[in-house]
Every structure is written in C-alpha cells, then in structure tokens.
Amino acid sequence: MKNFLTVSVTTFLFSSILWVLWAFFLLQGDDNSPWLGPLLYYPHAARVLCIVYFGYRAIPALFLAEIWGPLLLFPEAFNFYPYIPSLISVMSVPAAILTLEFFGFTLGSTQDSPLNKTNYKHVALITVISAFYNALFKNLSLSLFEVNYQEHLVDILQVCSFLIGDIAGTAVVFILLAIVLRPILRSTNQDSRIH
Amino acid sequence: MKKFFNDIADALNMLAGIESALNIKDFSPNELKVFYTIISNEANSGCQCNITDVVESSGMSRSTVYKTLRKLSGEGIIALDQSPDDKREYLISFS
Numbered sequence: 001m002k003n004f005l006t007v008s009v010t011t012f013l014f015s016s017i018l019w020v021l022w023a024f025f026l027l028q029g030d031d032n033s034p035w036l037g038p039l040l041y042y043p044h045a046a047r048v049l050c051i052v053y054f055g056y057r058a059i060p061a062l063f064l065a066e067i068w069g070p071l072l073l074f075p076e077a078f079n080f081y082p083y084i085p086s087l088i089s090v091m092s093v094p095a096a097i098l099t100l101e102f103f104g105f106t107l108g109s110t111q112d113s114p115l116n117k118t119n120y121k122h123v124a125l126i127t128v129i130s131a132f133y134n135a136l137f138k139n140l141s142l143s144l145f146e147v148n149y150q151e152h153l154v155d156i157l158q159v160c161s162f163l164i165g166d167i168a169g170t171a172v173v174f175i176l177l178a179i180v181l182r183p184i185l186r187s188t189n190q191d192s193r194i195h
Numbered sequence: 196m197k198k199f200f201n202d203i204a205d206a207l208n209m210l211a212g213i214e215s216a217l218n219i220k221d222f223s224p225n226e227l228k229v230f231y232t233i234i235s236n237e238a239n240s241g242c243q244c245n246i247t248d249v250v251e252s253s254g255m256s257r258s259t260v261y262k263t264l265r266k267l268s269g270e271g272i273i274a275l276d277q278s279p280d281d282k283r284e285y286l287i288s289f290s
Contacts, residue, residue: 003199053202109205118208120216178213185211 007054008061015046015065018173023074041165044089044134045173048127051093052107052117062090084145088137096130120174131166135159228253229263233273233287243286245278 022042043066050058066086097107097115105115115122139159178185222230232253236244246264250257264287267273278284 003196006196006199049206053206054199118205118212120209120212123209174210174213175217178210178217181207181210182214185207185214 004057007050007057011046011050011054011058011061012065014050015043015062016068018042018046019065019069020073022169023069027074039161039165039168040172041162041169042173043169044127044131044166045170047090047093048123048130048170051090051097052123052126056094059090059094063087066090085138085141088141089134092130092134092137093126095133096126099129100126123174124171127170128167131163131170134166135162138162225255225259225263226267228255229260230267230272243288245284245286247284249287 019042022040025040046065047062050062063086066089067082070082070086100115101107106113107115107117109117115126117123136159139162229249232249233244236248236252240248246257246260249255249264250260253260255263264273264275264285268275272289274288275285276288278286
C-alpha cells in the first residue's frame with residue numbers, strides 16, 4: 001500500500017471537484033438545460049482515471065468522495081442513503097477491468113500489454129464497460145431499495161441516461177483535461193522524444 | 196513517490212494521445228494576427244480582402260504577411276486566388 005495517503009488525497013480531491021461541478025449543473029443549473037446534469041456525469045471520469053492509474057488503492061477515497069456530497073453538501077436533494085449505490089458505482093470500474101482480464105486482456109502500461117493504460121482507446125473501452133455495469137447494477141440497487149432518485153422510478157430511460165451520462169461525462173472530462181494540460185503534454189512528448 | 200509519479204506520467208501519456216487525436220491547430224502570434232485581420236476586414240467590408248488590405252490593417256511588413264499567408268494556405272486554412280483586376284494582387288478566401 002505504498003503512497004496510499006498521496007493516492008487517497010489526490011483521488012478524493014479530483015473526484016470531489018468533479019462531483020461538485022456535476023451537482024452544480026444538476027441542481028443549480030437553469031431549467032432550460034436540465035439534461036446537462038444527468039446526461040453528463042463527470043465523476044465517472046475520476047473513477048476510471050484513479051482506478052486505472054492508481055489501482056485498487058484509490059477505492060476508499062473514491063467511495064468517500066461519492067458519499068460526502070449527497071450526505072453533507074446537498075442532503076435535501078438526495079433523500080436516500082447513498083452507501084450501496086455509491087459502492088456499486090465505484091466497484092463498476094474494477095469489475096470492468098476484471099472482466100477484461102478474464103478474457104485475457106491484462107492491464108499494463110507497455111506497448112506489449114493487451115490492455116495498455118497509456119492508450120486512450122483502451123481506457124475508453126474500460127469506461128464503456130464500467131458505465132454499462134454501473135447503469136445496470138446501480139439502478140438494480142435503487143429499484144430493490146425502492147429509491148425514487150430525482151423523483152423518478154427506475155425505468156429503462158434512467159438506465160440509458162446513466163449509461164450515456166457516464167460515457168459522455170468521462171469523454172468531456174478527458175477532452176477538457178487534454179486541452180487544459182496541453183503545455184505539460186507537449187513538454188512530456190518532447191522529453192520522451194529526447195530520451 | 197516514484198510509483199505515484201509514474202502513474203501520473205501514464206495518465207498524461209493517455210491524455211497526450213487524446214490531444215494528438217483531436218488535432219487542435221496551434222497558431223503562432225503572427226498567424227493569429229493575420230487570421231484575425233482577414234476576418235475583421237471581411238466582416239467590415241463584406242467582400243474578399245487582398246494582401247495589401249491585410250498589410251495596411253495589421254501594420255505588419257509585406258514579407259511577413261506574405262510568408263504567413265503562404266503557410267496558412269499550405270495548411271489548407273485559406274486559399275489565395277489571383278485578382279482578376281490586378282494580376283500582382285491575391286484575393287484571400289477561407290477554404
């Protein structure tokens with residue numbers, strides 16, 4: 001568990017920032033664009049990035065980041081205990097990685113790795129599979145506990161909106177990070193060319 | 196901490212792949228100034244501008260403007276067509 005504290009603090013801060021941004025669009029946004037919240041779920045990017053790059057050490061911090069917002073920041077908006085749904089959401093990424101490992105695609109960081117974490121297309125595959133697991137099992141738990149999330153009963157539309165929201169939100173975060181971090185990314189590329 | 200920074204470097208490599216796939220064009224300050232001058236000239240006059248218009252509006256030297264326009268034309272951002280009225284002049288249009 002080397003660097004557990006560093007990984008946990010980084011993961012918690014990153015995930016919390018994305019959750020607050022998403023909650024802002026969902027709860028504080030104007031009524032003309034109500035789709036912005038459910039159809040762009042940014043924190044899924046934190047789940048994918050932190051678990052893919054930091055490993056399973058990031059799970060406790062991700063879980064804490066998922067539950068502190070609904071419990072402390074907007075308790076009136078999320079009128080249910082988020083423990084089990086949040087745990088399912090966080091565990092969707094390890095489940096996706098384990099599924100791919102089951103089929104022989106082991107996660108690594110070299111060109112020879114069947115699942116290369118430096119290749120964005122492979123990370124996109126993990127994102128899609130984990131979004132699918134999250135949409136399916138989180139809604140299953142919501143329906144089992146009879147939670148009317150956002151004052152709606154669980155239906156196929158909600159499952160689809162979770163799936164699209166996770167994928168689209170992750171894509172937006174990845175693209176924004178790639179644009180914002182361009183100067184660093186350029187210098188990283190030049191360094192790797194020199195060495 | 197080495198492992199932590201290696202993990203961050205892997206994440207940055209993945210983001211570099213996205214940045215490369217997005218193929219976002221970087222303008223140099225000269226290219227940006229010439230590009231902006233062409234747009235503002237066309238918006239104000241409502242017709243195609245030529246190299247002389249860009250030189251006068253931007254305050255840059257003719258050779259700098261010419262080199263920059265050649266570069267933008269080579270990258271397919273603008274097209275340079277010979278003016279029917281004056282064979283020495285080129286009209287600028289967006290590709």
